[in-house]
Amino acid sequence: MNILINLLKEIAVFLVIAYLFSKTPVFKLLLAKDFSLRDYFTLYILFSTMSVIGTYFGIPTHGAIANNRVIGAVIAGLIGGPALGFSVGATAGIHRYFLGGFTAVSCGLSTTIEGLFAGLIHRYFFNKNKHERVFDPDVAFFTTLIAEILQMIIIIAISRPIEDAVSLVKVIALPMIISNSLGTALIISLFRDQRYNYDKIGSIYSKQALRIAKRILGELNKGINRNSAKKIANILLEETSVASVSITDRENILAFVGVGEDHHIAGYPIASDLTKEAIKENKIVFIDGSNEYYHCPISKECKLSSVLVVPMRVKDEVIGTIKLYGQKNKSFFKINRTLGKGIAEIVSNQLLAVRYEYQKNLLTKAELNLIQAQINPHFLFNAINTIVAINRRNPNKAVDLLIHLSNFFRKMLKRNEDLSTIKEELDHVNSYLEIEKARLEDRLTVITDIDSNLLDAKIPTFSLQPLVENAIKHGISDLISNGKVEIRIFRNDGHLQIDIEDNAGIYNEKKGKNGLGIRIVDKRIKNLVGNDYGVYMHCETDLKTIATILLPGGGIN
Amino acid sequence: MLKALIIEDEINAKGEMELLLNETGEVDVLRKCSNALEGIKAINSLHPDVVFLDIQLPVINGFEMLSMIEESNLPRIVFVTAYDEYAIKAFENDAIDYLLKPVELERLKKTIEKLKNSIQNNNPQNLTIPELRRIPSIGANKIKLVDIDIIEYVHSNETGVYFFCNNKKCFTELTLKVLGSRTKFLRCHKQYLINPDKIDEIQFEENSTGRIKTVNNNFIPISRHYLKKLKERLGI
Numbered sequence: 142m143n144i145l146i147n148l149l150k151e152i153a154v155f156l157v158i159a160y161l162f163s164k165t166p167v168f169k170l171l172l173a174k175d176f177s178l179r180d181y182f183t184l185y186i187l188f189s190t191m192s193v194i195g196t197y198f199g200i201p202t203h204g205a206i207a208n209n210r211v212i213g214a215v216i217a218g219l220i221g222g223p224a225l226g227f228s229v230g231a232t233a234g235i236h237r238y239f240l241g242g243f244t245a246v247s248c249g250l251s252t253t254i255e256g257l258f259a260g261l262i263h264r265y266f267f268n269k270n271k272h273e274r275v276f277d278p279d280v281a282f283f284t285t286l287i288a289e290i291l292q293m294i295i296i297i298a299i300s301r302p303i304e305d306a307v308s309l310v311k312v313i314a315l316p317m318i319i320s321n322s323l324g325t326a327l328i329i330s331l332f333r334d335q336r337y338n339y340d341k342i343g344s345i346y347s348k349q350a351l352r353i354a355k356r357i358l359g360e361l362n363k364g365i366n367r368n369s370a371k372k373i374a375n376i377l378l379e380e381t382s383v384a385s386v387s388i389t390d391r392e393n394i395l396a397f398v399g400v401g402e403d404h405h406i407a408g409y410p411i412a413s414d415l416t417k418e419a420i421k422e423n424k425i426v427f428i429d430g431s432n433e434y435y436h437c438p439i440s441k442e443c444k445l446s447s448v449l450v451v452p453m454r455v456k457d458e459v460i461g462t463i464k465l466y467g468q469k470n471k472s473f474f475k476i477n478r479t480l481g482k483g484i485a486e487i488v489s490n491q492l493l494a495v496r497y498e499y500q501k502n503l504l505t506k507a508e509l510n511l512i513q514a515q516i517n518p519h520f521l522f523n524a525i526n527t528i529v530a531i532n533r534r535n536p537n538k539a540v541d542l543l544i545h546l547s548n549f550f551r552k553m554l555k556r557n558e559d560l561s562t563i564k565e566e567l568d569h570v571n572s573y574l575e576i577e578k579a580r581l582e583d584r585l586t587v588i589t590d591i592d593s594n595l596l597d598a599k600i601p602t603f604s605l606q607p608l609v610e611n612a613i614k615h616g617i618s619d620l621i622s623n624g625k626v627e628i629r630i631f632r633n634d635g636h637l638q639i640d641i642e643d644n645a646g647i648y649n650e651k652k653g654k655n656g657l658g659i660r661i662v663d664k665r666i667k668n669l670v671g672n673d674y675g676v677y678m679h680c681e682t683d684l685k686t687i688a689t690i691l692l693p694g695g696g697i698n
Numbered sequence: 699m700l701k702a703l704i705i706e707d708e709i710n711a712k713g714e715m716e717l718l719l720n721e722t723g724e725v726d727v728l729r730k731c732s733n734a735l736e737g738i739k740a741i742n743s744l745h746p747d748v749v750f751l752d753i754q755l756p757v758i759n760g761f762e763m764l765s766m767i768e769e770s771n772l773p774r775i776v777f778v779t780a781y782d783e784y785a786i787k788a789f790e791n792d793a794i795d796y797l798l799k800p801v802e803l804e805r806l807k808k809t810i811e812k813l814k815n816s817i818q819n820n821n822p823q824n825l826t827i828p829e830l831r832r833i834p835s836i837g838a839n840k841i842k843l844v845d846i847d848i849i850e851y852v853h854s855n856e857t858g859v860y861f862f863c864n865n866k867k868c869f870t871e872l873t874l875k876v877l878g879s880r881t882k883f884l885r886c887h888k889q890y891l892i893n894p895d896k897i898d899e900i901q902f903e904e905n906s907t908g909r910i911k912t913v914n915n916n917f918i919p920i921s922r923h924y925l926k927k928l929k930e931r932l933g934i
Binding site: 518519522523525526527529530531533534579580581582583584619620621 | 710781
């Protein structure tokens with residue numbers, strides 16, 4: 142009984158040590174699923190020490206030592222596998238051997254075997270893909286229980302004289318089996334709880350980072366300027382526990398919000414040498430406010446004492462910084478430091494994406510100009526020919542058509558804004574259709590069905606006419622019987638939908654030929670409002686082709 | 699007076715052309731056609747001296763239409779176009795002329811002079827006729843263009859000319875002569891053309907005749923007259 146109580150006392154000491162250990166950075170090693178060779182070494186030193194201490198803490202009994210040596214070896218085996226369990230067990234075992242006594246060999250050997258045994262339990266769960274089970278206190282309890290029974294058998298089997306061995310086992314077996322199984326289980330349960338806490342902190346941090354990222358991304362669509370910088374700074378201030386947030390470009394403060402915003406003013410040149418250093422050296426600068434103080438270069442009254450300056454980069458070029466400040470007498474949380482770095486990275490990536498998008502848009506515009514230049518002569522000569530022919534019989538109609546032709550070309554040449562209202566686009570299309578109707582006369586019927594509430598919604602300039610032209614050029618005019626074009630503009634399930642339908646149904650056959658105009662319209666829409674929108678072609682051979690432009694409900698802003 | 703056809707799909711352009719031709723006082727417009735198929739029919743039945751042919755016609759363009767007319771029936775061709783004069787230049791030969799829309803009366807008169815000379819002197823019209831790649835077939839209410847590569851054989855009887863593809867029988871207005879001369883099809887019988895790519899085997903019979911087994915297990919007769927030519931063409 143005495144032995145049991147003493148052993149339990151030792152275990153209490155072990156628990157305290159384990160608890161303290163779980164608060165050190167070394168504990169983070171146990172969070173990983175795989176260990177590096179270096180990790181194994183660290184763990185080996187750690188658990189071997191624990192095991193050896195277990196021997197020293199032991200209580201001398203009947204020429205042997207009742208002890209907690211097994212705990213270090215079993216935990217090493219459970220967490221690190223057979224190799225680690227064996228090495229820790231062997232180290233503690235050899236150490237025990239040199240302490241002597243009639244059980245020197247049997248105790249040394251049994252500790253080695255116990256470590257290896259726990260390692261095999263580890264292997265068993267890993268093979269079954271149940272990694273978490275090695276941190277299960279029940280598993281730890283029974284593993285140690287069996288290991289200790291094994292030890293008692295080994296002592297009786299090896300130690301001589303056998304009578305002494307048997308009487309020793311009679312005394313130590315129960316206390317050691319109970320206390321060590323319980324001890325291992327408790328330590329493992331402590332480790333498990335600490336791991337769980339780390340996971341929870343990690344997930345809170347990830348959630349916060351994600352939420353910030355989501356809010357920031359929306360503000361960066363047009364790159365970084367004083368307007369977007371202010372919005373981002375406010376988001377960061379709301380989402381983190383820092384005192385104030387500043388965003389700069391290479392020369393000036395773009396935004397400053399929070400404590401000290403009375404004297405740190407947006408638009409002013411950067412005053413802080415730390416920021417200049419961060420930009421020049423392309424590195425993170427951190428003044429923690431406890432070992433080193435941040436001194437405000439502008440006002441002595443400034444309450445800020447710590448600062449984190451993170452450069453924002455596009456490719457390798459520093460384009461500015463994000464700065465997070467802490468107040469005097471308040472610690473700058475480490476989590477904010479990590480977060481600050483993460484945010485700068487998100488902003489940097491997004492800015493790169495924005496620049497890329499901008500260049501893509503330039504390219505699309507160039508393509509658009511090209512196609513505008515390409516299609517004109519054909520249409521122009523056909524139109525002139527039609528007008529000349531009509532002029533002889535109906536001069537008034539010819540004048541009308543000339544006005545439409547002039548309207549069509551003026552719009553085409555003049556409009557270089559990105560967006561136009563549906564009304565403007567329809568006006569353009571109407572001029573085009575008037576001329577085509579005169580040319581094809583009886584062969585072309587146009588039906589329109591337009592929701593008049595949508596006339597002011599904006600769509601990319603010059604996106605409607607190419608699709609109507611497509612329906613006529615590659616649809617109707619390749620039809621011997623009469624052709625019909627229907628233009629429908631309506632709201633569909635919260636989206637704005639434009640359908641251009643012809644009754645030729647020959648889109649698929651000529652895919653290669655007429656795709657370019659449609660592809661450019663599609664690309665422009667996707668560039669502006671994302672991949673959920675664009676132009677969709679639907680063709681029922683010989684029956685109809687529908688070109689659908691799908692846009693956000695309110696058009697494009 | 700020159701007997702002329704106008705083939706033009708745009709109604710205004712058609713009227714304008716007729717008006718101008720009448721104004722020259724030297725042309726009698728026999729008919730105005732709106733597409734290539736109407737044009738082929740009119741050429742085969744009216745035998746005009748000249749055709750004013752728009753190039754951009756629906757479904758079958760002006761060039762392609764030429765490949766669907768028998769050489770002996772081919773009238774003089776004047777191409778008419780609004781914009782594609784480069785396309786014609788690549789196609790033309792000195793013997794033919796082209797007009798740009800809108801057409802000027804004075805320019806048209808020169809063309810008529812050229813035509814009259816050419817007909818009087820019986821100058822040959824060196825048209826480069828393109829190969830026939832698609833065969834028009836008129837169905838119940840539409841025209842289909844069938845790629846010649848999928849056609850197995852062509853058969854003519856007293857009711858007309860039919861081609862067979864995918865074991866379906868399709869009527870066409872084109873003659874066996876046109877189909878035999880403008881495509882890779884081979885004549886094996888007075889009433890049959892065979893697509894050489896669709897021959898599975900040739901079975902010889904007594905008295906110098908034979909039959910062709912097609913890849914779809916149809917049998918086409920070979921007459922004595924064509925057996926020898928067929929053997930030569932196939933190199934056997």
